[in-house]
Amino acid sequence: MTTQERETTQVPALTACCWEAVALDREGVAAVERLAVETHPEAAIIRTCQRIEAYTLASCDCPAPTHREGMDALRHLTEVAAGLHSAVLGEAQILGQSRRAFDDADGALLGLGRTAVAAARALRAETEFDSHAGHLLDRGLTLSGIEPGGRLLVLGTGVMARLVAERGEAIGFDEVLVAGRRPPRQPIAGAYLPLGGIGRTGPVTVVAGCLGSAANVIALEALPPAELVLDLGTPRNFAGEAEARVVTIADLLSDEAGRPHSVARRGALRERLHALLDRELASRRETASTPVGALRASVERARRRELARIAERHPEIAPETLDALTRSVVNRILHEPTERLRALGEGSELARELAALFGEGE
Incomplete structure (x- = not known):
């Protein structure tokens, strides 16, 4: 049996219907969201600032620009959850958004969602992502050929605005x-002023739009004179005509797609993520009736016991962080031994004895 044939038998008929949202205005995003919900009543729907995607186990002929099926759909879901398609590589928030999209799913669809999120979490645990949303300011300046300096006006007081303001300083x-x-509810870099007073601030070097999706669109003509308007909103924060150069999230993504180093970095992470997904699929196929499955089940029970103890002693650590860290450590320790056990085969006496040994202390 070929690799492709094995993959087909291992993954149900998962279908992904995908829309890109970065170039859409508010009305366009709302229309796509309605379409996704109406045409996929039983699907898991991922809604982020950059994409709207519906995942279902049924074939689909909806008018989504992109359709993926089977292993291709599962790999894409894993890449999205890991932040490999985000403007900020490895964006942390999208892992939780992807996980929550499957909260109401059940059966095979829920299992595939959990598998994808587990593989994405494993990649994040072993990879150091050195960028955050604030670095979009750097990329906008580079694309525009503008040096940092002068005055930076940031619109918004949320997480992205905070990071951009800190990066500006x-x-x-x-x-x-x-x-x-x-x-702002928390201290933020720079001086605060009401949004209604931006027209009286005088000339600035850069205006960075970081307003949330529910904010009203601001006319470019209402902004103070600037060399660059960096629209980091999705949907876009600004509309109209401006003398300044306007750079959007879509522009930043397009620019990065032409940079060999960035393309190579995402490609390498994608290959590693696919390997982690294959490992996760193999692990989930193994049951307690197999030596490897029994070994992993025993270790997982021990991990959960220790996780409960650690959580009780250190309530200041987020539960998701503890789960990700302990899961990553266990997977790293078990990877080579379990691969060797698989190579020995289910009938191996050594494999059976080792699995039994791990279960004796329970």
């Missing part, structure tokens, strides 16, 4: 202004 802007509909 770090790379050398002389003054950082942060405008919002209400004052």
